[in-house]
Amino acid sequence: MSQVAAATAPEETAPEEPAPEETAPEEEVPAVAVVPDVALAETTAPAEPTAPAEDAAPTESSAQAQAAPAATQPNATTDVSRETSIDPGGTPLAYELADETRRRIALEEAVLPRPAQTRVLTISNQKGGVGKTTTAVNLAAALARSGARVLVIDLDPQGNASTALGVDHRSEKKSVYEVLVSDLPLAEVIQPSTEHDDLDCVPATIHLAGAEIELVSLVAREQRLRRALDAHLASMDEPYHYVFIDCPPSLGLLTINAFVAAREVLIPIQCEYYALEGLSQLLSNIELIEKHLNPELRLSTILLTMYDSRTNLAQQVAQEVRDHFPTQTLETIIPRSVRVSEAPSYGQSVISYDFASSGSLSYREAAAEIARRGAAKTEESN
Ligand SMILES: Nc1ncnc2c1ncn2[C@@H]1O[C@H](COP(=O)(O)OP(=O)(O)OP(=O)(O)O)[C@@H](O)[C@H]1O
Ligand SMILES: [Mg+2]
Numbered sequence: 112m113s114q115v116a117a118a119t120a121p122e123e124t125a126p127e128e129p130a131p132e133e134t135a136p137e138e139e140v141p142a143v144a145v146v147p148d149v150a151l152a153e154t155t156a157p158a159e160p161t162a163p164a165e166d167a168a169p170t171e172s173s174a175q176a177q178a179a180p181a182a183t184q185p186n187a188t189t190d191v192s193r194e195t196s197i198d199p200g201g202t203p204l205a206y207e208l209a210d211e212t213r214r215r216i217a218l219e220e221a222v223l224p225r226p227a228q229t230r231v232l233t234i235s236n237q238k239g240g241v242g243k244t245t246t247a248v249n250l251a252a253a254l255a256r257s258g259a260r261v262l263v264i265d266l267d268p269q270g271n272a273s274t275a276l277g278v279d280h281r282s283e284k285k286s287v288y289e290v291l292v293s294d295l296p297l298a299e300v301i302q303p304s305t306e307h308d309d310l311d312c313v314p315a316t317i318h319l320a321g322a323e324i325e326l327v328s329l330v331a332r333e334q335r336l337r338r339a340l341d342a343h344l345a346s347m348d349e350p351y352h353y354v355f356i357d358c359p360p361s362l363g364l365l366t367i368n369a370f371v372a373a374r375e376v377l378i379p380i381q382c383e384y385y386a387l388e389g390l391s392q393l394l395s396n397i398e399l400i401e402k403h404l405n406p407e408l409r410l411s412t413i414l415l416t417m418y419d420s421r422t423n424l425a426q427q428v429a430q431e432v433r434d435h436f437p438t439q440t441l442e443t444i445i446p447r448s449v450r451v452s453e454a455p456s457y458g459q460s461v462i463s464y465d466f467a468s469s470g471s472l473s474y475r476e477a478a479a480e481i482a483r484r485g486a487a488k489t490e491e492s493n
Contacts, residue, residue: 211472218475223257224486229344231354232412233373238389239360241381242416244271245451247357251276252460253478255310259352262301264336265315266369267359268322273314277305277458280314288318291335291368292325297343306460319365326364333404336368362396370400375411380432382418382425382444387432412484413440414477417447443477446470
């Protein structure tokens with residue numbers, strides 16, 4: 112009920128303030144992205160712009176307002192402007208609440224298409240801390256909740272995806288390391304995630320740290336994960352709809368194994384300075400793999416992460432990424448959100464940790480977009 116009330120709030124109050132309506136018509140919004148953002152920052156945090164404890168609230172909500180129109184509108188500039196506009200009939204907060212409500216309803220009503228064949232996506236970026244693991248875990252959780260069967264393969268010796276999915280990855284456990292180095296079948300290391308019945312995980316243990324070196328002398332060192340995964344999928348009566356491979360922050364043999372096992376690459380890009388640095392090296396590696404080892408591989412998806420709508424820099428990075436990768440970049444943007452960063456310490460995705468949070472909402476939207484794009488692509492090629 113309160114959400115509905117929030118949704119209608121701006122309209123109800125609109126007639127009371129005719130003057131701003133005249134001076135700030137909605138049409139002016141797309142024109143400038145930067146100036147209204149300053150206005151919002153001032154409105155939401157006038158005295159202490161850094162206030163860390165409350166950081167999440169304005170950042171999440173304003174970034175959501177940014178991401179929200181993105182789901183329905185074609186370009187990012189419009190989104191930025193809408194996020195920063197002040198509804199003539201309400202406060203920015205009222206606008207954001209209404210917008211979140213609208214997006215939640217749209218997600219609840221949506222039925223996501225399921226792929227006819229397993230989609231294997233490698234989540235990769237040799238830059239550290241850009242949100243690879245967070246993206247793998249939360250997309251997987253969102254898709255499992257939507258009714259898909261999902262597997263996450265943790266290919267990072269840090270084992271962060273295993274932790275976030277509530278899966279035991281102590282050193283004595285069998286893991287993806289034994290699959291790669293000792294040819295252990297994938298079925299013997301897969302564990303159910305506490306996150307959802309339809310979500311499984313291949314954990315990574317610390318042993319994987321040595322795998323890069325051990326793999327060098329092994330036969331078919333680049334194809335080891337591919338073979339194990341293909342064999343497992345072929346043996347399943349009901350194969351997974353999605354497999355996400357969480358890569359380490361490097362371009363070594365582990366990442367090469369992930370590229371060879373996958374059909375699609377998803378690159379998370381943090382909306383920060385240096386975000387695009389190193390990207391050309393990553394792209395040329397993908398090209399090399401496509402040419403020599405896996406002709407099906409393509410860069411299908413780019414996801415902008417940790418977006419802070421209060422900074423011009425984040426807006427500029429987002430725009431630059433969209434300019435370079437107009438078809439691959441998802442409309443949905445993941446906001447910087449305290450809830451997202453807290454969730455792993457509870458062995459949860461943000462979706463189960465705080466379903467109503469804006470981080471959860473954004474990852475569910477990103478998952479929906481990935482599902483729809485995949486279905487559209489299949490239709491195109493038929
Ligand atoms: N949207 C977000 N808002 C706030 N914090 C986030 C967000 N996404 C990720 N983080 C935090 O940023 C840090 C890095 O994220 P994550 O571990 O997903 O990156 P990564 O690319 O997998 O890192 P690595 O390269 O070390 O594997 C983590 O502490 C995570 O909780
Ligand atoms: Mg990681």
